[in-house]
Amino acid sequence: MPRLTATVPLFREKMMTDNKLSHSFGDLITVCLSLFLFAFGIDHANGADYQIATFAADVTIPIGHRCMGILPTKAKEILDPLEARGFVLIGPDQPVVLVAVDWCEIRNGAYDQWRDSIAKAAGTTRERVMVCSLHQHDAPVCDQEAQLLLDDVGMHNELYDREFHSECLKRIAAAVSDAMTETTPVTHIGLGQAMVEKIASSRRVVLENGTITYNRYSASGGNEFHANAPDGPVDPALRTITFFNGNHPVAMLHSYAVHPMSFYGRGGVSSDFVGLARRRMQREHPHAFQVYVSGCSGDVTAGKYNDATPASRQQLTQRLFMAMEASWKNTKRVSLERATFRNSTYDLPFHEADEFRAENLNKVLKDSTAKEGDRILAAMSLSSLQRKSRKQPLELPCLDLGAAQIVLFPGETFVGYQLMAQQMRPDSFVMSIGYGECWPGYVPTKQAFDEKFNHDWRWVGRGSEKILKQAMQDVLLPAE
Numbered sequence: 001m002p003r004l005t006a007t008v009p010l011f012r013e014k015m016m017t018d019n020k021l022s023h024s025f026g027d028l029i030t031v032c033l034s035l036f037l038f039a040f041g042i043d044h045a046n047g048a049d050y051q052i053a054t055f056a057a058d059v060t061i062p063i064g065h066r067c068m069g070i071l072p073t074k075a076k077e078i079l080d081p082l083e084a085r086g087f088v089l090i091g092p093d094q095p096v097v098l099v100a101v102d103w104c105e106i107r108n109g110a111y112d113q114w115r116d117s118i119a120k121a122a123g124t125t126r127e128r129v130m131v132c133s134l135h136q137h138d139a140p141v142c143d144q145e146a147q148l149l150l151d152d153v154g155m156h157n158e159l160y161d162r163e164f165h166s167e168c169l170k171r172i173a174a175a176v177s178d179a180m181t182e183t184t185p186v187t188h189i190g191l192g193q194a195m196v197e198k199i200a201s202s203r204r205v206v207l208e209n210g211t212i213t214y215n216r217y218s219a220s221g222g223n224e225f226h227a228n229a230p231d232g233p234v235d236p237a238l239r240t241i242t243f244f245n246g247n248h249p250v251a252m253l254h255s256y257a258v259h260p261m262s263f264y265g266r267g268g269v270s271s272d273f274v275g276l277a278r279r280r281m282q283r284e285h286p287h288a289f290q291v292y293v294s295g296c297s298g299d300v301t302a303g304k305y306n307d308a309t310p311a312s313r314q315q316l317t318q319r320l321f322m323a324m325e326a327s328w329k330n331t332k333r334v335s336l337e338r339a340t341f342r343n344s345t346y347d348l349p350f351h352e353a354d355e356f357r358a359e360n361l362n363k364v365l366k367d368s369t370a371k372e373g374d375r376i377l378a379a380m381s382l383s384s385l386q387r388k389s390r391k392q393p394l395e396l397p398c399l400d401l402g403a404a405q406i407v408l409f410p411g412e413t414f415v416g417y418q419l420m421a422q423q424m425r426p427d428s429f430v431m432s433i434g435y436g437e438c439w440p441g442y443v444p445t446k447q448a449f450d451e452k453f454n455h456d457w458r459w460v461g462r463g464s465e466k467i468l469k470q471a472m473q474d475v476l477l478p479a480e
């Protein structure tokens with residue numbers, strides 16, 4: 001009877017803020033009223049079939065923790081905290097959860113641990129928990145099987161600290177459980193977007209001699225050629241989905257496709273300009289819970305506009321915050337009639353090169369003279385091969401809110417996929433999120449493969465676009 005239980009917290013909350021009635025008397029009235037509503041089948045007293053619960057937990061890494069999986073400089077100072085922030089949408093079906101984590105990546109067994117802990121706390125199933133990282137780089141990469149492999153060769157805590165990770169899972173589960181006792185009705189959703197000024201630019205640049213490269217990295221703004229080259233293929237819009245209770249915004253979910261780094265690798269742990277903009281937005285809108293997610297941005301960075309100085313970080317924060325405010329101001333409200341959840345499973349081909357074969361990876365992992373970063377990367381590769389041998393597929397979860405769809409992509413999916421998703425549903429408001437299950441690393445488009453995009457952080461091979469596109473069609477264009 002989810003509708004009955006959903007009614008109770010609303011009234012309890014009102015009683016508590018009112019404070020004129022004692023708790024026991026308030027509770028008694030709540031129970032009687034709920035029973036009355038249930039008995040007469042009137043569960044629309046507040047006009048809502050849906051409820052939302054918002055939650056947040058601190059997931060800041062300890063000093064001395066590895067950043068970005070392989071960076072040589074470990075955490076030296078905490079510039080600002082890392083958070084996991086999300087919501088549970090509760091309706092006639094099982095709850096759907098979205099959580100956005102200020103971490104670089106969560107992979108394989110660690111990804112499932114996140115989903116399972118949260119699913120248990122929210123009373124739902126693993127597949128309905130949409131976990132994404134924002135992909136900041138002075139933040140951890142967690143991959144359970146990779147760290148176990150590293151433990152076997154004496155490299156304890158070199159990818160991530162499993163004890164700290166377990167503590168985070170407990171914290172987030174407790175935050176979700178608490179949130180489930182204080183839900184708020186959702187009657188409408190709001191759809192808004194705004195063009196972002198001077199943040200995103202493509203890694204793809206065409207050199208003067210016509211050669212195509214993907215070498216414009218996140219801090220290329222100091223280089224004259226890279227600063228002057230055009231933006232290239234990006235999605236310039238920041239999108240916001242707001243959950244309303246009547247006229248009141250309860251939670252806002254913002255998405256923009258850009259790598260979220262201004263500078264990194266110096267040991268200063270930070271949620272970077274995306275987390276800083278989100279916090280500013282939270283201060284400006286204290287009653288609307290703020291969540292930010294990174295869109296599909298494997299090939300998009302702030303490169304053209306960022307010179308990796310603290311001033312650049314501030315400037316990017318300000319620009320993103322302005323876009324969030326503009327997107328909120330442009331928001332149009334529509335009633336939430338029905339929320340449905342769809343998922344598609346598939347597998348992507350593994351990297352084609354010889355050095356990605358298990359025997360070669362094992363050699364690197366066990367070679368104590370090899371570079372630390374290479375051994376960690378080998379462990380991460382082996383972890384994904386283990387996953388492949390147990391035939392655990394990738395997933396493409398989609399929360400369909402009627403007028404809008406939220407799709408969670410794996411890894412560093414290129415922005416081309418986000419644009420394809422919009423083209424599949426030109427009638428609708430499609431919000432794409434990147435950095436779900438992160439084992440694939442970069443997920444290039446066919447065009448990028450054809451243009452010889454390559455990088456150490458790519459674990460998938462040619463043919464990925466066709467497979468992923470089919471999964472997108474499954475969840476975005478379901479057969480009636």
Ligand SMILES: [Zn+2]
Pocket residue numbers: 135259298412
């Ligand atoms: Zn990246």
